[in-house]
């Protein structure tokens with residue numbers, strides 16, 4: 001049986017940057033606070049915990065003083081920076097440059113659309129760290145849209161600027177923006193502005209076609225990802241669409257021998273938050289399975 005690890009899977013540059021920054025500080029100081037999971041992968045978080053990384057939440061941050069805290073790739077709302085200033089906390093900002101650019105764009109859009117009494121829409125998942133950071137740029141006024149049902153929150157008689165969380169599916173974004181266009185056209189009000197901002201991260205959307213190809217080339221696909229990873233869910237669905245023998249696992253213990261009977265080739269791939277070492281562990285474990 002041939003087992004291949006997809007060369008395009010694994011950490012994106014945003015995650016690599018945050019982890020390198022954490023590792024450097026941990027080497028020097030032995031301890032570092034990180035606001036939220038540094039990466040949506042429990043196994044990698046466990047590895048960094050063992051080096052001294054302490055994951056904290058926003059309540060903890062308010063109680064801390066005179067220390068150093070890492071901001072992960074998802075970015076943070078302005079409130080976090082204000083708390084740090086007040087509590088003499090040094091922030092090590094590992095916000096991904098792609099997210100920072102989007103924060104800047106949505107802030108600018110918010111200021112513009114306020115002047116014409118319009119609305120900012122954000123296509124994403126309510127409560128996701130990146131979405132919280134983006135909402136903060138609009139004083140919490142952006143309307144978060146998860147799916148078509150959420151369009152009931154929108155007033156189609158007002159102008160609209162729409163942005164997407166970086167890790168959403170390009171097809172899903174296209175579908176929702178087309179639906180909004182239709183509804184605006186339905187109002188027959190020619191004075192309305194409707195601007196769709198392309199804010200998807202190419203590190204994720206660029207992987208989709210490669211993963212689809214990879215899924216076609218293998219009998220079985222083992223997709224390795226943390227369960228909380230948005231892009232993990234999205235990319236796994238792309239694999240599943242191409243190859244119904246695709247399985248989502250977070251760790252080697254979830255492998256099932258039954259999946260591999262009759263398989264001549266197995267492809268291992270993952271999300272932008274999946275460490276290479278974990279995919280290699282999965283490869284080793286498959287090789288050790290008692291397959292006939």
Ligand code: SF4
Nearest residue numbers: 012014073096098201
């Ligand atoms: S997926 Fe894209 S936006 Fe998110 S951390 Fe990676 S590079 Fe940055």
